[in-house]
Amino acid sequence: MEQDYALQDGDFRKIAKLVMDKTGIVLSEKKRAFIHGRLGRRLRMLGLSDFSQYCRLLESRDGEDERHMLVNAVTTNHTSFFREEHHFDYLTKTVLPTIATEHGNKPGRLRIWSAGCSTGEEPHTIAMTLREFRPSLADWDARILATDLDTNVVGHAAAGVYDADRLETIPAPFRKRYVTVENDGRFRINDEVRSLISFAPLNLLEKWPMSGPFDVIFCRNVVIYFDKPTQRKLFDRYAELLRPDGWLFIGHSESLLNVTNRFSLVGRTIYRRTS
Template identity: 50%
Template sequence: MAVDTKTADTPSVEDREFSFSTGDYDFLRSMLKEKTGIELGPTKHNMVYARLAKRLRKLGMKTFRQYIEFIGSAEGTAELGTTLNALTTNLTKFFRENHHFEHLATTALQEIRARAVSQGRRLRIWSAGCSSGEEPYSAAITLLRAMPDIKQWDAKILATDIDTEMVRRGSEGIYPASSLEGMAPDIANKYFESYGDDKVRVVAEARNLISFKHLNLIGNWPMKGPFDVIFCRNVVIYFDKDTQRVLFDRYANLLAPGGFLYIGHSENLFGITERFKLLGRNIHRKIA
């Protein structure tokens, strides 16, 4: 499992290098909620401090108040993007919650193939909140393995995230060799090539299936769909119910009739929407 490198060990409040008041924390917390939909909860001071302290150091600032004033100013617009990148949680892994990829390779592709006769060989998958790309690459590898005739298809995967650094890393497709630990050797050997010291790169065949784009899930979406499958896993855990309601309604609008939505292990749609039917293991089918 990848580690959350954004949060280092945090000094106690007295030893802190930068002053960080409750008011500063509350400001950053509500700004994050407003810009990304992410709700931090009242007790994440230390996490926020640890993730932003290096930015203050780099900018030569002495207090969080100064930093907050800077990101609110015209000169601080670019830094605001960096703040948001630092405060999101990007933990991910190849073939995480593998039952979704198994479902994609079997049931989902079988149904998409059956429809393909009348609708042309079009296949669209969206990895929404893709982090550094392990999720969409797992989907691409799943397609390559399950569809020997993929070249005859118009198959595309859209991978989006609000964190611009994650989008950049995803488009490169370069990972530490350790990220392949636990992966079946036939997959690791066929779909990754070594790339300098202790690094691997996803093969071009899989990279070419994916477009990585910066996109805020609570902002405007340029794409029209329809998608056959949407992955939105481990993203909405920090969104409040109203934000989730709007988001899952928009997913239903963009999914093809009968399309599939995969959500994370600790997420559910109870009381959020009735436009999906739960098939089990956080696999949902659009029904309305």
Template identity: 75%
Template sequence: MRTGSSSRTDGGPPDYQSIVRRIGSGVGHVGSEYALQDGDFRHIVKLVMDTAGIVLSEKTRAFIHGRLGRRLRILGLSDFAQYCRLLEGPEGEAERHNLINAITTNHTNFFREPHHFDYLSKTILPVLAEASSNGRRRLRIWSAGCSTGEEPYTIAMTLRDHRPSLTGWDVKILATDLDTNVVAHAAEGLYDADRIESIPPAHRKRFMNGRPDEPASMNEELRSLIMFAPLNLLESWPMRGPFDVIFCRNVVIYFDKPTQRRLFDRYADMLKPDGWLFVGHSESLLNVTDRFDLVGRTIYRRAR
């Protein structure tokens, strides 16, 4: 789902405690529970909306309380009021990244919603290969909201399966996410055994390295196709495009309708004419934008 610098998984930069000391008194003993007052919750909800476009409701309050309670323990803060002051302070930018990372859910699998990769393989790539007869041999795919990397690596496997028809092509996959921690994880390309069970055995043998007692790593054949980068979809996009295909699956469900409309307009502008857009199984462009035509199950093609 995203821009920002890489975040430490141990809770942030080492000078956080000096920041905390400047917030006010009461820091020292960290209780096991923290009350999330209404005003602090509303403050966090607004900050998340303004920063990442993610809409939080009262239904998410317990979830937010649990996730951010861990941040308070790490930082040595005694209540959410201090946390809010840290977020708004002059040195709070790094913690705002950690806030977004903490509340973002990153559930994904290899070959999730397999009909999308079947469509990419059996419909889109043949169309592009046929069109290459005019000399165009460039393919660009964007995985927007790549999470821990399962999606872009699955795309890369699908493309490598079509190596003969893509011989001599300039092929690149851009993989971005708001959560700097998961982008770093994805770039490493290391996965435990339970994470790769959905990869067909033949693909595991061909595209992955490692012994049974070690995390499996994606090989260079896949890694060479992908560039990972943090990116906030609500901010400026440094790439120019155009892209042939954009995957934005299970991302816009966190946004309100106006934000969705703006985002899909930007995707249409970033796609080549007749380019394809894939969205998640519970998402739809109906009554959101008229710039795409539905061509398959949660598969759209740019219309204008």
């Protein structure tokens, strides 16, 4: 019989503060049951008797590895291919033609960042969209950076292999061109798509190693976990890393209203840098 661990108020506050300090993610009381379920598994795996012991481990000098595991445990990773499809329509019909016109007949540079890429459906969708718009890309220096806080999902994303049920949201023409079914029934994203993407773990609150500028940043359904001050800092950093008129795509439940004045709304949850 599995042990039932009680999550006391003080232990929950300690865990919430550590997560906030390390990631910027706010764990409200509404998340308590979720945290209890996710971390209860960690306690069983570690052979600990209660959450107080777990907190002492997190706070200890030897707790760095477990602090890392904590971040992976509390990060949620719900996503799908072609999620919020209007974003990819806009990328195809507005963003990429604009950049192509700017380049004219010269070789073009294109940089896109998928910030909070989860298990990789978003950057793979972006890459498919690029291939569909310009199949060869031979005359473009095109790269997609895909990052996430959770190191486990970054590894999954880089492998590019998914269960069969994830295939449903990929339109049939894209499946035919960019997906290969494996012997075990799972499917693999083809190399011509995966070769456009570089995957890396990254904590958005820490130093960013890339210098930009990016033409496009996707940061969708990420800032909903942050408080307003953290959101303001993050969007200001995005603005600094985008080209002066670059595009920012955010999630359907997110808004820049009263958060930053450095972007103007140009489409549904689509913004362009103005300052």
